[in-house]
Amino acid sequence: MAHPTKTMTDPLTGKCGQSWADHGKMGAVGAMLVLLLVVCALADVVMGLRHESHFRDITATPTIVHGGDSLWTIAEEHGVAGESTQSVVAWISANNDLTGSALQPGQKILVPA
Numbered sequence: 783m784a785h786p787t788k789t790m791t792d793p794l795t796g797k798c799g800q801s802w803a804d805h806g807k808m809g810a811v812g813a814m815l816v817l818l819l820v821v822c823a824l825a826d827v828v829m830g831l832r833h834e835s836h837f838r839d840i841t842a843t844p845t846i847v848h849g850g851d852s853l854w855t856i857a858e859e860h861g862v863a864g865e866s867t868q869s870v871v872a873w874i875s876a877n878n879d880l881t882g883s884a885l886q887p888g889q890k891i892l893v894p895a
Contacts, residue, residue, distance in 0.1 A: 842892035860893040
């Protein structure tokens with residue numbers, strides 16, 4: 783036996799639209815999307831905490847930039863276990879208040895020890 787469905791009426795226009803059953807399905811889909819966003823946000827927080835843990839016990843040591851050095855090559859030379867070179871570049875940039883990637887020979891910067 784088929785279940786009767788009620789049709790929703792738009793209170794402003796008086797026009798009939800989706801059935802109440804369809805409306806319930808859309809509500810469930812919306813709730814699932816919200817749940818997915820919450821799970822993704824929590825995962826991002828957890829990954830961020832895990833990421834910071836590799837740098838937590840790192841001490842900084844000064845080094846002098848030589849001709850031909852780049853943030854990438856310096857980060858490769860002073861890698862941190864469990865971290866990508868890109869993450870080490872970000873750490874070096876942040877700990878030296880660098881706004882770009884340009885380095886000058888003779889410049890003194892802090893690197894992970």
